[in-house]
Amino acid sequence: EAQVTQNPRYLITVTGKKLTVTCSQNMNHEYMSWYRQDPGLGLRQIYYSMNVEVTDKGDVPEGYKVSRKEKRNFPLILESPSPNQTSLYFCASTLGARGEQFFGPGTRLTVL
Amino acid sequence: LAKTTQPISMDSYEGQEVNITCSHNNIATNDYITWYQQFPSQGPRFIIQGYKTKVTNEVASLFIPADRKSSTLSLPRVSLSDTAVYYCLVGGALMDTGRRALTFGSGTRLQVQP
Numbered sequence: 001e002a003q004v005t006q007n008p009r010y011l012i013t014v015t016g017k018k019l020t021v022t023c024s025q026n027m028n029h030e031y032m033s034w035y036r037q038d039p040g041l042g043l044r045q046i047y048y049s050m051n052v053e054v055t056d057k058g059d060v061p062e063g064y065k066v067s068r069k070e071k072r073n074f075p076l077i078l079e080s081p082s083p084n085q086t087s088l089y090f091c092a093s094t095l096g097a098r099g100e101q102f103f104g105p106g107t108r109l110t111v112l
Numbered sequence: 113l114a115k116t117t118q119p120i121s122m123d124s125y126e127g128q129e130v131n132i133t134c135s136h137n138n139i140a141t142n143d144y145i146t147w148y149q150q151f152p153s154q155g156p157r158f159i160i161q162g163y164k165t166k167v168t169n170e171v172a173s174l175f176i177p178a179d180r181k182s183s184t185l186s187l188p189r190v191s192l193s194d195t196a197v198y199y200c201l202v203g204g205a206l207m208d209t210g211r212r213a214l215t216f217g218s219g220t221r222l223q224v225q226p
Contacts, residue, residue: 004155033214042199042218043156058213090155098144098204103155 002027006091006104013081014112021076021107023091031094032074033058033101034066036087043090049074081111116200116217123223130187132220134200137181145176145183146201150219156199160185187222195224 004025013019025032034046035058045058049068063085065077074093078085088108092101117135124130136145144163148156160167162174162183173186187194203214 035216040218043216045214045216048213056213059215092155096204098146098161100146100158100161101148101156103157106153106155 002102004091004093004102004104006089006107008107009105010108012110012112015082016080019078019081019109021078021089021091021109023074023076023104024072025074025091025093025102026072027093027095027102028071029093029095029102030071031096031099032068033092034064034074034076035090035092036060036085037090037106038087046076046089081109083111085109086111116202116215118198118200118217118220120218121221121223123225124190125225126191127189130190130194130222130224132185132187132198132200132222133182134185134202134217135182136200136202139180139202142204143202144204145174145180147172147174147183147185148199148201148216150197150199159198190222190224192224192226195222197221 007022030051033048035043037043044060046064047066049055052068052071055066088106090106091104094101146161147159149159150156160172160174162176164176167174175184197219199219200217
């Protein structure tokens with residue numbers, strides 16, 4: 001089954017404790033993105049990747065890092081999380097930047 | 113990046129046609145317009161995509177005028193299960209800087225009543 005998976009689905013952590021949210025897709029898609037979703041603000045793109053070893057900033061990259069060492073995986077790294085990064089995070093993949101995006105189920109992160 | 117504007121919310125009744133408009137005044141020449149549907153606690157789901165004029169699929173139509181500065185998602189004969197948030201997404205063009213970012217609108221919350 002074609003899908004995008006994210007782990008963990010829920011995470012509560014404390015300020016400054018490094019964390020990684022994993023994202024994996026099984027569709028051989030080139031383009032992958034991370035979004036955060038906050039009430040009243042819709043979805044905002046954090047980082048995207050057009051292919052292996054090719055990543056770039058989206059609209060709200062501050063405080064986040066990503067890597068794309070393999071085509072299927074696109075982890076989101078928070079080196080030193082802060083409370084303003086409490087949010088719902090979605091990973092998505094698509095064959096090209098214009099194509100249909102397939103979204104993961106979301107990761108709800110709370111930073112205390 | 114193309115900035116998009118949508119109404120915050122809309123109400124409708126079952127069986128009616130619903131039209132949701134998105135404004136995107138600075139859309140780039142190569143940008144596409146895509147609409148997504150999102151239910152609570154789920155990731156967005158693709159509805160329809162277009163570049164210009166009209167596109168229709170089994171669930172919706174998308175109308176894009178010649179100047180492409182706006183687009184309208186049309187949902188024929190909505191049902192209660194169409195209650196969701198609808199997002200307009202503009203982007204995908206390879207910018208002069210080499211970037212290919214995507215910008216979602218803030219979403220329109222559609223409430224369908226019996």
